[in-house]
Amino acid sequence: MKRLNKYLLLHYPQLWNLRVIWVVPAIAILHLIFYICGYASFTFGKELHYSTGLGDHIMGESMGFSVLISVLLFIMWLVFYMRNNPFKSFYPLGRWYFVAEFTLIMLIFAGGSTFFNSYAKGHWQSIRNQSAHVDIVAEANTLNLAHALIPSDRDHYRLHACCDSLDYIDSLRDLRRSIWDKEHPEEENPYLYNRRGRRMSVYNGKEGIEVPKKVPIPAGAVLVDIDSAISQYQARQRDFDFNYMHYCNQFYADLDSVKGISNSHQISARLQQMLTSDDRQAVKKILTQFDKICQTYEVNKDIDVIGYTDKVFKYPNHRVDEFIGGNSYEYTGREDDFRNGTNVHSYLAFGEVSESLSRIQHARGIGFDFSFFLVIFYVSFSLAILLFSFRLSARKPWFIALVGSGVLVIVITIISGMMHTTHMYIYIWLFVILLFYILHFVFRSSVRRTLSGVNLVWLTWMVPFQGLIILEFIKSLFTYDSHLQKYPPQYYWIQDNYSAILLVYLLVAFIYSITLLSALYRRWQSMPEE
Amino acid sequence: MTDPIGTRLSEVAGHYQSGDHHLGLRRMIDAALETQTPDIYELVLAFCERTEKNPGADPSADAMTMISAIQRAGIPERRMADTTIIEVKGVSKRYKSGHFKLSPVDLSIRAGEVAGLVGENGNGKTTLLRVMAGELQPDTGSVAYHFANDTSTKYDLRTRLAFVQQRIPRWWGTLTDNLHLTASFYGLHGRANELWVEMIIARLGLRPYKALSWNTISSGYRTRFELARTLLRKPEVLLLDEPLSNLDIISQQTILQDLRFLAQSHTQPMAILLSSQQIYEVEKVSDQIIFLKQGAPIYQQLKAGGNAASAEPNAPAPQAVYELETSASRDELQKVFGALPLVQIQFNGGVYILTFDSSARSGAILKALAEHEVETTYFRDISRSSRRFFANQ
Known part of the structure; x- marks a missing residue:
């Protein structure tokens, strides 16, 4: 290590001065440690359905510690890095000096501030490795059938929840949509969803709908007729006829598009086939498999899953007269008990099984996340800009700029608040940026070193924001059409491609910083005092 | 030749x-x-x-x-022999706050030449040095640098100017690392870097101290290490602000002698301008002296070939001026020198400044002192020294 350090000092002074000799290995080792900790933090079983964090890249339990380590690392690094400043010492610096300096600073910030990501990566990898044996499709099918066999939600067994009823409502809704589309060819109806959209499940959760009497749709129907028809249809729901034969549901729907997953109709058909043919062996097999799954994922339950085999077969009408809860706190009970006000506390947390399968499925699908990359790029670029400006300017203008920025933000916020205009904040900031550029051209030929230094630092600090402000300014130029209830297509193009535009801007800003800004600092640094 | x-x-x-x-x-x-x-x-x-x-x-x-x-x-060809490297024309500076004003200064220093900048505190020595180093903008006049290679930008120019300030900024890390870093940035890599740094360390007598840290060396050695770092840059112009202020008398003489030797390098001659309060020591090694009195320059040519705009070297001084340290009173001295062309006796800082007509000779003055048995601890002819300007307040 010492020899390598000496080698860098004698051959690559910039790398030596950036202390890459220890900061890069330190970052690598810390990432490895966080990865290992993340990996070790997961044990196959109930942790699959425990809430373990914030998302793919950030785990709640690691975040605080990661930030703490990052801060400590950066402080230590800066203590060494700040020791020598070849630029302020007027050492001859090569053409690529600033390119290398800025890039390395950015990489150090990016690497040193994402330990939580390694923790998350380790965690997800651990899930992938430990659940490699899991056949999600098979387990999802078992779960969905078991959910039908062990009643936990009354709504799924009501009359209106059967496949025919749902299909009829779907057809009404499809008709409604087609009419809407015909009458409003340029508009999107935000309240209509596709045939299998989540919106439908909300309707399922409401009152039951009588199936046999279909409401006729008159020729040339208009929307209001169909809305009325749906309302009437739903209003005809009746009684408490909870029945296995009504079940038409896909409890675990995350894998809907995956080949081999049974849909609600297939589940319904399979259930009806087992019940009508008195296929106890098949039911027992499913419940046995499900019981094994419950044991694997350490699902919370207080029922005998396999013992439910006999409860499923209720002749002659397959009536469901007992429901369990989804967890130990949920109200449970027989329908009779429900009427009598007495409760039976039995439960099986189906949600824990589906959550476990979802997590395994999610772990298998995690790949490169552009948004996360962009956030890290932006944050490390901003931090690099902050440090870069400190290294290239002097303490006095830098701290004046810091205090001035605080004052500026407060003043602009107050003015914007007083103006009561939606985009005033953007306009003021845009004006401030333009003002900084004008002031720069005013000061560049004078010898007011401190003033021009403060202005230059402000110009530098605005680099990460000015692209966003300009973008928001452009968006503000597009007016909302209240008749069509939408903006012009360009507006949506910007919104749809926001991340890509931001990335392009960051690349441009990066090049701008290492070329033009560096040249301005070079000029400023050699400027004599007045 | x-x-x-x-x-x-x-x-x-x-x-x-x-x-x-x-x-x-x-x-x-x-x-x-x-x-x-x-x-x-x-x-x-x-x-x-x-x-x-x-x-x-x-x-x-x-x-x-x-x-x-x-x-x-053997040695390579001489570089930039006897050419003027730095030229100051009519440089003046007035600060907005305060009453100080540096009057127009003209100065040129050739490669291999040492110029001394003397004067009391607050008379503009540092101001002039900072202007010459490009740190301060003059109100009038200009500073021209004639380097071997052209400098395209101001930053490039500053990389060629070596300015050692009186208050040396702290060094962080080990002393040798700092020296290697400087040499490395100046294009010396690998073994060449090691050798060059070791040679400069050895040249300034710093070998026993190179393993120490900034906190464990005295301010005098800090000055020497700063000088070493500056020399690693192979400067063509070396500007030193009070480099002797932290040194003992022996070190002062050694450093000044070293500066003289280094300036006169055959292959890498330098133009050196140094400010100091140690008039006699500076005069010993300087080709010319610029005395700043209340911001106004008084030029003194000490050696042939210097460029100061003053009287020629060895020209007869207008008056004979001597420094005398004695326990005798002013009246007693008036009696002692009664027979000599005494013009003035001033008592300044524990010593008398005796001004005689230019015809007076030091031998006659010493003889008069001996004849009257005046106890004398110190006697110096300052007729050609800038010291005499300090006395004329």
Whole structure:
């Protein structure tokens, strides 16, 4: 290590001065440690359905510690890095000096501030490795059938929840949509969803709908007729006829598009086939498999899953007269008990099984996340800009700029608040940026070193924001059409491609910083005092 | 045409033969640096190590071997011989706050020349140095630099100007790392870097201190290390603000002598401007003196060839001025010098400043003191020294 350090000092002074000799290995080792900790933090079983964090890249339990380590690392690094400043010492610096300096600073910030990501990566990898044996499709099918066999939600067994009823409502809704589309060819109806959209499940959760009497749709129907028809249809729901034969549901729907997953109709058909043919062996097999799954994922339950085999077969009408809860706190009970006000506390947390399968499925699908990359790029670029400006300017203008920025933000916020205009904040900031550029051209030929230094630092600090402000300014130029209830297509193009535009801007800003800004600092640094 | 390396080495041999090993070593390193040959650097550094390990042994024989090796290596062509490197024309500066004003200064320094900048505190020495170093914008006038290679930007120009401030900024990290870093940024890599740094360390007598840290060395050595760092940059112009302020009297003389030697390098001559309060020491090594009195320059040419816009060297002084330290009173001195053309007696800082007509000679003055048995602890002729300007307040 010492020899390598000496080698860098004698051959690559910039790398030596950036202390890459220890900061890069330190970052690598810390990432490895966080990865290992993340990996070790997961044990196959109930942790699959425990809430373990914030998302793919950030785990709640690691975040605080990661930030703490990052801060400590950066402080230590800066203590060494700040020791020598070849630029302020007027050492001859090569053409690529600033390119290398800025890039390395950015990489150090990016690497040193994402330990939580390694923790998350380790965690997800651990899930992938430990659940490699899991056949999600098979387990999802078992779960969905078991959910039908062990009643936990009354709504799924009501009359209106059967496949025919749902299909009829779907057809009404499809008709409604087609009419809407015909009458409003340029508009999107935000309240209509596709045939299998989540919106439908909300309707399922409401009152039951009588199936046999279909409401006729008159020729040339208009929307209001169909809305009325749906309302009437739903209003005809009746009684408490909870029945296995009504079940038409896909409890675990995350894998809907995956080949081999049974849909609600297939589940319904399979259930009806087992019940009508008195296929106890098949039911027992499913419940046995499900019981094994419950044991694997350490699902919370207080029922005998396999013992439910006999409860499923209720002749002659397959009536469901007992429901369990989804967890130990949920109200449970027989329908009779429900009427009598007495409760039976039995439960099986189906949600824990589906959550476990979802997590395994999610772990298998995690790949490169552009948004996360962009956030890290932006944050490390901003931090690099902050440090870069400190290294290239002097303490006095830098701290004046810091205090001035605080004052500026407060003043602009107050003015914007007083103006009561939606985009005033953007306009003021845009004006401030333009003002900084004008002031720069005013000061560049004078010898007011401190003033021009403060202005230059402000110009530098605005680099990460000015692209966003300009973008928001452009968006503000597009007016909302209240008749069509939408903006012009360009507006949506910007919104749809926001991340890509931001990335392009960051690349441009990066090049701008290492070329033009560096040249301005070079000029400023050699400027004599007045 | 004289053989510069031959003359230098004869001088080195003379120092060793007369037992002045320290000076001999410094001059030997100077000669070795002139060769610009890494092999010679290695030989000399090995010699330094041997002499340090055997402090009691006589290094003369070993030194002669070194001298022969250096002689054989020879030296390259001289660079920028006798050309004016820095030229100041009518530079003046007034600060917005305060009443101080630096009156227009004209000055030019050639390669190999040392110029002294003297004056009391607050008379504009640092201001002039900062203007020359490009740190301060003058109100009037200009500073021109005539370097071997053109400088395209102001930043490039600043990389060529070496300015050692009076208050030296703290060094962080080890001393040698800092020196290697500087040399590395100036394009010296690998073994060349190591050798060059070691040679400069040895040249300034810093070898015993190189392993120490900034906190463990005295302010005098900090100045020396800063000077070493500056020399690593191979500057063509060296501006030094009060470099002697933290040094003891022996170190002052050594550093000044070293600066003189370094300025007169055959292969890398420098123009040096140094400010100081140590008038006599600075005068010994300077080609010209600029005395700043309340911001106004008074030029003093000390050696032939200097460029100061003043009287020619060796021209008769208008008055004979002497410094005298004695326990005698002013009245007693008036009696003692009654027969001599005494113009004025001033008492200044514990010593008398005696001003005589230009016809007075120091022998006659000393004779008068002896005849009257005046107890004398210090006597100096300052007729041509800038010291006399301090007295005329």
